[in-house]
Amino acid sequence: MSSNHSKRLWMYAQMVKSRHFEDMIKPAYFEGKTPVFNMAKGPLPGEMHLSDGQEPCAVGICAHLRPDDVVTATHRPHHIAIAKGVDLNAMAAEIFGKKDGLAGGRGGHMHLFDPAVNFSCSGIIAQGMGPAVGAAMAARMRGSDAVAVAFLGEGAANQGAFHESLNLASVWKAPVVFVIEDNSYGISVPKSACTAVASNADRAAGYAMPGHHVGGNDPDAIYEAAGIAIERARSGSGPSLIEIETSRLEGHFMGDPEGYRPKDEVRRLKEIDPIPAYRTRLLEAGFEESELDRAESEARGLVDQAFSFARSNDYPEPKEAFDHVFA
Amino acid sequence: MSLPDQTIEKPAAERRLTIAKAMSEALAQEMERDPSVLVMGEDIGKMGGVFGTTTGLFETFGEDRVRDTPISETAFIGAAVGMAASGLRPVVELMFVDFFGVCMDAIYNLAAKQSYFSGGKVSCPMVLMTSVGGGYGDAGQHSQCLYATFGHLPGMKVVIPSNAHDAKGLMLSAIRDDNPVIFMFHKALQGMGWLGTVAGSINHTPESEYCVPIGKASVVREGSDITIVGLGATVHQALAAAGRLDEAGISAEVVDLRTIAPLDRESILASVTKTGRLLVVDDDYLSFGIGAEIIATICETLPGPLKCPPQRIAHPDIPIPFTPVMEHFLLPDAGKIESRVIAMMGEQK
Numbered sequence: 193m194s195s196n197h198s199k200r201l202w203m204y205a206q207m208v209k210s211r212h213f214e215d216m217i218k219p220a221y222f223e224g225k226t227p228v229f230n231m232a233k234g235p236l237p238g239e240m241h242l243s244d245g246q247e248p249c250a251v252g253i254c255a256h257l258r259p260d261d262v263v264t265a266t267h268r269p270h271h272i273a274i275a276k277g278v279d280l281n282a283m284a285a286e287i288f289g290k291k292d293g294l295a296g297g298r299g300g301h302m303h304l305f306d307p308a309v310n311f312s313c314s315g316i317i318a319q320g321m322g323p324a325v326g327a328a329m330a331a332r333m334r335g336s337d338a339v340a341v342a343f344l345g346e347g348a349a350n351q352g353a354f355h356e357s358l359n360l361a362s363v364w365k366a367p368v369v370f371v372i373e374d375n376s377y378g379i380s381v382p383k384s385a386c387t388a389v390a391s392n393a394d395r396a397a398g399y400a401m402p403g404h405h406v407g408g409n410d411p412d413a414i415y416e417a418a419g420i421a422i423e424r425a426r427s428g429s430g431p432s433l434i435e436i437e438t439s440r441l442e443g444h445f446m447g448d449p450e451g452y453r454p455k456d457e458v459r460r461l462k463e464i465d466p467i468p469a470y471r472t473r474l475l476e477a478g479f480e481e482s483e484l485d486r487a488e489s490e491a492r493g494l495v496d497q498a499f500s501f502a503r504s505n506d507y508p509e510p511k512e513a514f515d516h517v518f519a
Numbered sequence: 520m521s522l523p524d525q526t527i528e529k530p531a532a533e534r535r536l537t538i539a540k541a542m543s544e545a546l547a548q549e550m551e552r553d554p555s556v557l558v559m560g561e562d563i564g565k566m567g568g569v570f571g572t573t574t575g576l577f578e579t580f581g582e583d584r585v586r587d588t589p590i591s592e593t594a595f596i597g598a599a600v601g602m603a604a605s606g607l608r609p610v611v612e613l614m615f616v617d618f619f620g621v622c623m624d625a626i627y628n629l630a631a632k633q634s635y636f637s638g639g640k641v642s643c644p645m646v647l648m649t650s651v652g653g654g655y656g657d658a659g660q661h662s663q664c665l666y667a668t669f670g671h672l673p674g675m676k677v678v679i680p681s682n683a684h685d686a687k688g689l690m691l692s693a694i695r696d697d698n699p700v701i702f703m704f705h706k707a708l709q710g711m712g713w714l715g716t717v718a719g720s721i722n723h724t725p726e727s728e729y730c731v732p733i734g735k736a737s738v739v740r741e742g743s744d745i746t747i748v749g750l751g752a753t754v755h756q757a758l759a760a761a762g763r764l765d766e767a768g769i770s771a772e773v774v775d776l777r778t779i780a781p782l783d784r785e786s787i788l789a790s791v792t793k794t795g796r797l798l799v800v801d802d803d804y805l806s807f808g809i810g811a812e813i814i815a816t817i818c819e820t821l822p823g824p825l826k827c828p829p830q831r832i833a834h835p836d837i838p839i840p841f842t843p844v845m846e847h848f849l850l851p852d853a854g855k856i857e858s859r860v861i862a863m864m865g866e867q868k
Contacts, residue, residue, distance in 0.1 A: 229713045237656025237843055289656070289842025300658040300841025315660035316618060317590050350589035352621065378590050380566040386589035447713055452565050510848030517837045 197479075199255050201487055203411045204474060206254070207247035207467050209491035210271040213280075214244045216499050217270075217287070221446050229447050235288055235503070238300055241268040245409070245441035248466045249373045250275035252406075252414025253341055253434075256422045262327035262340040264320030265313035266373075267302045272343055273313070278306040280494055284502035291508040292501075298513070318344055318351035321370065325361045328368035328425070339367045339425040346435075347378025349392045358399040358433065367425035369418070370433045375440035380452035396433035403433045409466045412473075441465070536724040537710020539571030541683035542648070542702075545690035546573060546610060548728055550580055553608065556694060559586035559595060560612030560648070568612055570650050570709050592622035596647070600629045603645040608694055610646040616703065617663050619649070630699040631674030642697040646690070651679070652705040652752055652802060654850055655714055658841035664803035664834075666703070666750065667812070670779040675699040676733050677779040681708060681754040683724045685777055688731025696733060703779075705751035719755045736783035738790060742772035745796035745860055748787060748813055750776040753800040753851055760856035769864055779809065784816045791817050795826040796863055800851050805833035827866040832859060 217240065224234030231238065243250075246268070254275035257263065265272040273283055279294070286293030287301045294306055302315035310327075314320050324342035331338035348354055349372055361368050372392050376383050389395060396403025402424070404417040414436055421432035439461045443450045450458075471484060536544065550556045558573055558580075564587035567574035577585040588595040592613055599609040613619065619626060626647070633643040653662025669677045676698055680686035686704065693700035708720035739754060740761050749757040754775045761771035772790050776783065791797045797817055799810035810831030817829060832851045840846055 230715055231657075231713050232655035232715050232843075238841065239657055239661065286841075289844065293842075295841075297842030297845060298658075298838070298840040300656065302660065303658055303841070315658070316621070319621070347590045350591040350594075352591070352593045378561075379569070380562045381564070381587045381589075385587060507844045508842060510844050513840045513845035513849055514835070514837055 199415070200412070200474060201479070201483065203251040203255055203415065204470055204484065205487040205491045206251045206275045207411070207470065208488045209495055210247045210250065210274045211244055211467055212492045212495045213270055213274060214242045216495060217242065218446070220499070231447065237289075240301060240446040241444065242442045242446065243268045243271040245439040245461060245466070246373050246375060247271045248409050248411040248414055248470075249343070249371065249436045249438050252411045253369070253371055253418045255415055256418050257341065258338070259309045260336065260338045262310040262324065262331070262338065263343065264324045264327075264340070265311065265343045266320065266345055266348070267313070267315045268345070269302070269304055269313040273304050273306070273311055276311045277309045278304065278311050279308065280498040281501040282306070284498035285505045288502040288505070289507065290502055290505035292505050296512060297508050298516070318348035318353040320344065321353050321357035324368050324370075325357050325364070325366050328361070328366040329364060332367055332428075337367075337426045339369065339422055341369045341371055343371045343373060345378065346372055346374040346376070346383050346387065346392060347381070349395065350386060358396070358401065358431070361431040362399045362401050365428070365430035367428065368431045369421045369425055370431065372433070372435040373438050374435055375438050377440060377444070377453070379444045391435060393433060393435040401431050401433060403435065405435050407437045409436070409438045409464070411466065411470055533723050534726060535721050536683040536687075537571070537716075537721050538680060538683045538686040538704055539574065539709045539711060541687040541724050542572045542690055542704065543567070543574045543576060544724075545687045546576060547579060549691060549694045550576070550584060552728075553694075555606060556608045556610065557584040557586065557602075558610045558612070559588050559599070561588055561590060561614055563587060563612050569614060570704065570706065571711055572612060572648055572704070592618065593625055596622045596625040597629060599645045600625060600633065600643055603630075603643045603699075604633060604641050608644050610648065610694060612648040614650060615661050616649045616651045616665050617660050619665070626675075627672045631672055634698065635674055643699045644697045646693045646700050646702050648702045648704065650706050650709070651703045652707055653839050653846060654707050656841060656843050656846065659838035662839040664751075666779050666801070666803045667808040669701050670782070670809065670812070675701060676781065677701045677703065678733055678777065679703040679705065679751045679779060680777065681749075681751055681775050682720045682722045683710070684722050685731050685737070687724050688729050689733065689777065691728060692730040692733050695730070700733065703751070707752045708755070717752065717755045719758060731777070734778050734781040734783055736777055736786040737775045738772060738786070739775045740771070740773040742770040742794065744770045744794055745798060745863065746772045746774060746787070746790040746794045747856065747860070748774045748776065748797070748799045750779065750801070750809065753802055756851055756853045757800055757856055759853035760860065763853070763857050764860055767861070769860060771860060776809075782812065782816075784820070787813055788817065788820055791821060791825070797825065797829040798856070798859060798863065799829070799831045800856055801831065801833040802851055803833060804836050805831065806836050808833055827863050830859060830863060832856060
């Protein structure tokens, strides 16, 4: 399967949108937090985990998904949320803790829920995997061909929930795809120091499902592997695991001094930044410069508009914290 | 703000440490003294712990005794139980208490019951360090306290220091204890500048080895009109409120629990016997919490009547919201304590 023109243009635009979203977050996050860094201060308090560098994983997978397909994402969720079509204004407002945010400011950046496109994420490692298996089974029991995709990091592949969810999904032939975004680090600990196998794709064999390994942080290659896995799930043949080698261009969280990472690693990773690399490839494939420019400009415009919306949106009434504790 | 404590002598010179530094100093001294002590957990090696609890240990003691783990809590906390049963004294960090759900069985069915189920033949001398508390916009999966959850489960001890002196002394006691000890540290008190810093948590911490006993509360401010009981961060809020109440002519005594399990009921009883009034301030969820337990203890054991009904301030029974306008509306603070005490003083029994 090869990705066609409109899909590739879509993937490029979503990557640009996600990157611009994160580029807008960076200065906003540091507002009020300096000169002495204080995580509690400014319009975006708390931890902030940026996903720049990992955009290809989100677009290559989500290019195959429909709104009724379910995605569970991680504590580093922005690129996936954007590719799944989460309402951008409400997502930005949530990150600013505003009243028209996805949860009216209750969840924040690690807990984005948009039921309109069946997206959710969690701040607890690997804990989106079980819910993805459940969502996949629910779709099958409804008679739908919708699928579920659980995103996780390579560190999460050492959690009990990973192994139990793979086994359960395989036993039940659940229409689910597990996607490992392997950025080489679980916070500060390199994969080599915490994972017994070189490739987590090999672990799929232990649960009788196909394991795909995709190198190069390449949207087209990810799209191709995802197409096989999602088609397998949709057609009722069961789950798959996709392991994607990707890169984290920032620290684990904003403010991370990254003492654990070789000094020139980020510089080298930026030299192979997947977004300009993909633009070059699209141009070589005959895409017009003007259509790429237009897609970029539209994507950035939507993000700018979302940030304006978020900043001008009011804070909720504090007492609204008591709403929705129970359904 | 100095915290008087009978367990330390008047310092010749102030040696002020943050709780994070006090914890890592205690670990280093105990690892030096006792070769059976080792440290493991997520990001505690080169990174020194995300809250600074193991700074410098990796460089001094090497990777065999300061061991980064995979994100596999069920496995590494279970492994710590096995190490403890085999003669080692593991100190394990699990970054956020909110993450304990994934490995709860290893904590409350294995570690906490090892002594009981072996008829006292096998002990579980391990320390489980974890951060608690919010107030910095990290939302409901990274901001809980869960004091009462762990205080409720028999077979393990639970401590929470409010200052560096106690942190060091409690850490040495915890490592030397033959039981599993959960060592909670409050993020707002850790002295990591990026999480805000409560000045009162940074206090004189002797370089020498000393133990702060587990199970002994501390009267950190004497008073005669009301007893305010706090733990961790709320001790500092209670002290700030007590200072302002003093100007209004109300003399508040502040008790720092220091240990959640076992709970020092005698010290609380002694204080309330003196003052006749009780307010408990807790940043954990209200219902079935520390406040309920302490108030029940007083109702069961105080020989005479209280001057007014006992009260509690706590986080209400809702998940911790992200947006600061909601989070700070809900958390205890000095102003809420001050106004509650004034209201209590106005009540006639």
